[in-house]
Amino acid sequence: MSYPYPSHLLANRSLADLLLFGSFLIWSLASLAAARRRDRAAATRYPAGTMAGTLGAIVAGVVAWAAFAFWLHQLWLGVRPFG
Structure with missing residues (x-):
């Protein structure tokens, strides 16, 4: 979520x-x-989560956030959130 x-x-x-x-x-x-x-x-x-699964989710989330914040936000919405 x-x-x-x-x-x-x-x-x-x-x-x-x-x-x-x-x-x-x-x-x-x-x-x-x-x-x-x-x-x-x-x-x-x-089932209980694993450390590998947790770390994988964190890495995927950070990559998705960075892609949206630094590139896709400008492309899709026309506004640069950082600059």
Whole structure:
């Protein structure tokens, strides 16, 4: 799950941004709660994570963030977040 974008709230500070990104936050928390309730009701058990899997997820996340922040954000949205 990805979290809402607080950087947009800090940068823009408008009511529209607060409503949009705040609603993303509320939706993501409601979705997480529903998924956890569903798993408890179905007695779903997930295997424990591994260090290799955790490190792989962190590396993939950092690479994806950097690609979007430094290249794709400008290409897709026309705004450079860093410069």
